[in-house]
Amino acid sequence: MEWTGGCLCGSIRYRASEAPHWASYCHCGMCRKISGAPFTGYVQFPEGSFVWTQGKPSQYPSSSGVTRRFCGDCGSSLTFEADGVLFLTLGSLDFPEQVAFDCHTYTSSRLPGIELADGLPHFSGPVGGKGGRPID
Ligand SMILES: [Zn+2]
Numbered sequence: 001m002e003w004t005g006g007c008l009c010g011s012i013r014y015r016a017s018e019a020p021h022w023a024s025y026c027h028c029g030m031c032r033k034i035s036g037a038p039f040t041g042y043v044q045f046p047e048g049s050f051v052w053t054q055g056k057p058s059q060y061p062s063s064s065g066v067t068r069r070f071c072g073d074c075g076s077s078l079t080f081e082a083d084g085v086l087f088l089t090l091g092s093l094d095f096p097e098q099v100a101f102d103c104h105t106y107t108s109s110r111l112p113g114i115e116l117a118d119g120l121p122h123f124s125g126p127v128g129g130k131g132g133r134p135i136d
Pocket residue numbers: 007008009010011012071072073074075076
């Protein structure tokens with residue numbers, strides 16, 4: 001199975017050699033702003049398995065210790081990075097339907113009318129990225 005992705009205009013591309021070991025949906029207001037979507041999927045690949053293969057993303061420090069990367073040409077949101085752990089946006093993957101999700105986070109900020117029917121665990125706040133251990 002191939003794990004590749006990139007931005008809408010094609011100037012930024014990436015590849016991962018292993019399957020993701022963590023994926024979660026975030027319903028927080030900051031992810032909503034940066035993605036323009038009601039909630040956002042994030043995918044974490046095992047350390048060392050991920051490389052940028054084309055282009056250099058722009059970056060924005062959205063809060064203390066957090067960097068978000070995006071394409072400076074087309075604006076596609078590409079990563080959320082905290083404490084050195086990198087998550088890719090689900091929508092930037094070429095085959096997002098291959099990803100098995102673990103949970104929903106920040107559901108306290110979920111928009112009214114969004115019904116979650118996938119049976120995954122919900123957390124009102126964040127969860128840890130490495131291995132997905134719940135923080136609250
Ligand atoms: Zn682009």
